[in-house]
Amino acid sequence: xxxxxxxxxxxAMMARALRLAERGAYTTKPxxxxxxxxxxxxxxVGEGFHERAGxxxxxxxxxxxxxxxARGATAYVTLEPCAHTGRTAPCADSLIEAGVTRVVAxxxxxxxxxxxxxxEKLRAAGxxxxxxxxxxxxxxxxRGFLSRVERGRPWLRVKLATSLDGRTALASGDxxxxxxxxxxxxxxxxxxxxxxxxxxxxxxxADDPQLTVRLGDDTPFVAPLRVVLDPGLATIxxxxxxxxxxxxxxxxxPDARLPKQCDAxxxxxxxxxxxxxxxxxxxxxxxxxxxxVQLEAGATLAGAFLAAGLVDELLLYVAPVLxxxxxxxxxxxxxxxxxxxxxxxxxxxxRHTGDDLRLLMRPRT
Numbered sequence: 001x002x003x004x005x006x007x008x009x010x011x012a013m014m015a016r017a018l019r020l021a022e023r024g025a026y027t028t029k030p031x032x033x034x035x036x037x038x039x040x041x042x043x044x045v046g047e048g049f050h051e052r053a054g055x056x057x058x059x060x061x062x063x064x065x066x067x068x069x070a071r072g073a074t075a076y077v078t079l080e081p082c083a084h085t086g087r088t089a090p091c092a093d094s095l096i097e098a099g100v101t102r103v104v105a106x107x108x109x110x111x112x113x114x115x116x117x118x119x120e121k122l123r124a125a126g127x128x129x130x131x132x133x134x135x136x137x138x139x140x141x142x143r144g145f146l147s148r149v150e151r152g153r154p155w156l157r158v159k160l161a162t163s164l165d166g167r168t169a170l171a172s173g174d175x176x177x178x179x180x181x182x183x184x185x186x187x188x189x190x191x192x193x194x195x196x197x198x199x200x201x202x203x204x205x206a207d208d209p210q211l212t213v214r215l216g217d218d219t220p221f222v223a224p225l226r227v228v229l230d231p232g233l234a235t236i237x238x239x240x241x242x243x244x245x246x247x248x249x250x251x252x253x254p255d256a257r258l259p260k261q262c263d264a265x266x267x268x269x270x271x272x273x274x275x276x277x278x279x280x281x282x283x284x285x286x287x288x289x290x291x292x293v294q295l296e297a298g299a300t301l302a303g304a305f306l307a308a309g310l311v312d313e314l315l316l317y318v319a320p321v322l323x324x325x326x327x328x329x330x331x332x333x334x335x336x337x338x339x340x341x342x343x344x345x346x347x348x349x350x351r352h353t354g355d356d357l358r359l360l361m362r363p364r365t
Contacts, residue, residue, distance in 0.1 A: 006133045010104055013037045013044075013076040014134045018106070020049040020058070021078045021141060026192040026221035027052045030289035032079055032109075032145040036062040038100070040073035052222070057082065059091040063098050071099030078138050080109035080131070083117040092121040102128040106138035110149050144195065144291030147312070153282035154195065154290045156310055158302050159187060160330055161317040161356075167327035168299060179317040182354030188214050190315060192221040194294040196249075196285060199241075200301040201230035209296065210240045225249055225290065229269075229276060229301065232256050236264070249288075251281055278308050303331035306343065311363060314345065318357040 003011070020035030028034075028050050036058035038046040046069070048061020056064075059081055063070050075081075081091035081103065095103060103122055108131055109115060119129050139146060147155040161179040162168055168178065177184070191197055197211040211226040223246040228235060231253040235241075242248055242264060249265040252258075253276075258266070269284055270277045285293060294315075295305060305311050335341075344364035351358055 003133055006104070006130070009039070009042065010076070010133055013039055013074075014078070014104065014106060015137075016044075016047070017058075017076045017078050018134065018137055018141060020047060023049050024051055026219065029053065029195045029222055029291055030145070030148075032142040034058040034077065034079045036078070037076040038062045038066045038070055038073045039076065040066075040069055045069040045073060057091050059094060063094055066098075072101050073099075074102040074104060075100045076104050078106045078141070080105050080107065080114055080116070081118040081122065082109070082114050083121045090118075090121075092118045095122065096125040096127065100127060103130070104133055105129070105131040106133055107131065107135045110146065112149075143312075148286045148289070148291050151286075153279070153286045153310075155292045155312045156282060156295060156305065157190070157194070157292065157313045157315055158295045158305065158311050159190065159315045159317075160302065161319065162330055163319055163321045163323040163327070165322050165324070165327075166330055167323035168330055169328040170323060170326075178319045178321065178323075179356050180319065180354040183317045183319075183356045183358065185216065186353045186358065187315075187317075188216070191224060191294060192219070194224045194292045195290040196225040196227050196293045198227040198229065198293050198295045199297045201228060201232075201235045202300065203297050204228055204230070204235040204239045204241055206298070208239050208241075210243065211296070212244055212246050223247075224294075225288075227251060227285065227293070229281065230256075231271065231276065233259065233266075236262060251276070251284065275304065278305055278310055282310060299329055299332040306331055307335075309363075313348070314359075314361045316359045316361065317353065318359065320355055 017035035017037045021033040024033045031053045034050040036048055037044060046062040046066030048058050050058045075095055081095060083090050083092045122129050144155040192213045213221055226241050226246055226248040228241060228250050230250050233252050233256045236259055251267050251269050253271045254268050267284055269281045345361040346364050347359055347361050349360040
């Protein structure tokens with residue numbers, strides 16, 4: 001249904017529900033972010049959002065707040081209400097029992113256990129159901145969840161910091177710090193949103209990253225899985241990536257020599273012509289309920305994912321500095337010989353983070 005088929009009030013309430021949903025960005029994974037607003041006689045009588053996996057869904061919080069005022073109300077939800085029993089009871093049943101008379105959803109839930117069943121149950125109970133209001137915004141919000149459900153692999157974001165001349169490190173490998181403090185704090189927020197932070201063995205050996213979220217305040221978040229692509233497990237017993245409470249997963253080649261004792265998680269991915277099958281790597285993570293992956297690696301691994309057509313978005317921090325011709329490039333392995341072979345990007349968002357320029361870009365399709 002087109003957005004134009006809905007009233008101004010419908011638009012305003014769905015926008016409110018989407019803002020509520022976004023409040024769960026750091027805590028709902030692997031579940032989608034969902035917001036709900038209950039309106040009766042033009043007045044908001046209840047609202048809520050899904051806070052964490054295993055906890056009440058957005059509709060439940062809204063119904064609790066509304067209590068008896070939910071009877072005869074319209075429920076605005078950013079995703080189709082569930083109709084199955086998982087760790088919580090079906091939200092469709094809760095809406096029916098509360099006496100809601102109309103449900104407006106931003107989009108259908110493609111998750112196999114829902115996928116239209118919630119709408120069918122509501123309609124069977126005599127509730128008016130309309131879907132499609134601000135669907136594009138709802139899909140954008142849950143692009144990681146939708147990627148995993150619809151494509152079988154997580155959404156891949158590549159984070160890089162660069163100089164004005166497109167360099168990420170000096171020839172010696174020194175890259176601390178190209179971007180400023182404001183950009184580094186901004187990266188932490190993107191990390192908190194991710195389900196997994198991924199790097200390669202080369203970066204572990206050269207930079208010894210922690211790959212943890214450090215927001216600097218008491219904002220709640222679910223620690224993302226740390227993923228190291230290490231064909232021969234050369235880094236299995238070294239590096240700060242093993243420290244702290246966040247779990248670590250090493251993805252290795254089938255012929256890697258496994259350690260006798262190791263408390264880290266390990267998984268095997270196929271190797272093609274001496275390199276990981278990167279699509280298989282992402283599908284492996286999708287099977288582990290990973291919605292969004294943030295890749296923080298060097299030019300070789302970043303270039304390999306880009307050349308394979310697996311990068312969904314590029315998070316680029318451009319610092320107002322020059323590093324010169326001998327410094328390291330953003331990407332390696334892109335064999336562009338002619339202009340018609342270039343990889344086009346579109347800018348989704350641009351803003352300043354301190355003195356730096358942050359660009360969020362996606363490949364042109």
